[in-house]
Amino acid sequence: MALRHTQLYEYHRLHGKLVDFSGFEMPVWFEGVIPEHNAVRNAVGIFDVSHMGRVLVVGGDAEAFLDSLVTNDVSKLAPLEALYTVACNERGGIKDDFTVYRLAEERFLIVPNAGNREKDYAWLSSHSRGFSVELKDVSDDVAMVAVQGPRAEETLQKITSEPLSEIKRFKCREVALRGHTALVARTGYTGEDGFEIYLWDTPLSNPVKALDLLEKILSAGKEFGIKPCGLGARDSLRLEAGLSLYGNDIDEETNPFGARLGFVVKLKKKSFIGKEALVRINKDGPNWRLVGMRIVDRGIPRHGYEIWKEGKQIGHVTSGGFSPTLDVGIALGYVASEYAELGTEVEIKIRQRLAKGIIVKSHPFYDETQYGYKREKR
């Protein structure tokens, strides 16, 4: 099957090292994972995230429709506010995780994972009967970039007169960026402050606007050391921030309570798909819990590695890698609930050897006074 491309493919082809990600030919890096990662943690970086889905949900019942599907409370959103949520199956397993933006009273935008675009759209459609709602998959007509890092606001401010400091976390608004009208949202997937930008009316067949916006942001951020960033840095940044990756850390066989996403499950909501199962899981407690681990020995944990303790396997790594910020191997993984306590010593089977690890605070892994959106302003 031919790989799919985003509106920014022409840039990636010329400047990036390309890989197949969920069927999309995307850059894994431009210069390298580590320099790109560090640019975002310390200054600013820009990512093409147009491979993700964009679905508009419009109509008088849009709010009720979404609230019948997702675990978080969409009715709490005022226009131009966003929230993170999961959607579950009847067993409480996670169908997908995504951000929901309320663009207007009866108009929402949801942003599924790249690998779930078709699945989610089909699922949304199949449940829309009886609701006054219209679904529109605009993924291929809207380009999407993420500008992330402590200098993200300064960078974008150079190409707009709109005061960006007024857009608080998980808020959004329509902004003119040097002639391009875009939805600018203070959201992201790196643990840093930053924005996700939705550039309307930019079809794959005519991606000029997207390429132009990318160039404008790159030159605006030049004085801060902006770097174009690939999926490699996107993955290492989100791992350090302790954010789950769908398909690795969460899937239909895992539930939000085990995945420490209980904060997006509103059991007081009237009814939504999976509620009965989730009420039960919440009452009994999940059997498996997602934890973060740091390697004490040397070595780098990776997806699929076994987690051991006292001569038996207690779990497995779902995401792992080298943390450029902490200069050590870190991982997310599921362990049987009785082993999930912070400070528990574990062993991770790295190829033939058991490497010592410890369960640590991992949401995020780094010191929040120094890194991430909560850091003390310098």
Add this chain to the structure above:
Amino acid sequence: MSEEYDIPEGLYYTEDHEWLKVLEDGTVLVGVTDYAQKSLHEVVYVEMPNVGDKVKQKEVLGSVESVKAVSDLYSPVSGVVEEVNEELADSPELINSDSYGKGWMVKITPRDLDEELENLLSAEQYREHLESLKE
């Protein structure tokens, strides 16, 4: 994509992208080639054998991990591990910056060097091998 790889003359190579250099005292240095370091990209961790370990040609000697991948290091010859490059513990990136020099990994006292060199590639043969991988 026409990427150029550095393949110094006078070294021996394996199809798995290790290089071997015969030193004057009869020991050999082993490392990974420019092609290997470019494919792995940012090396962040190196796993090495212990000094004194007996190794066999084509058996796993250690591993090289980059941000995105892990790759085994196979011994190009049989013998005894004489020394490992301790500097790589703190500076694994030397494999990227100087794969044939400061990025050397293991020094081995070979057992059947003359015989086993027959199984290795010359610089020219290794270049041809890389060409064949492109196809």
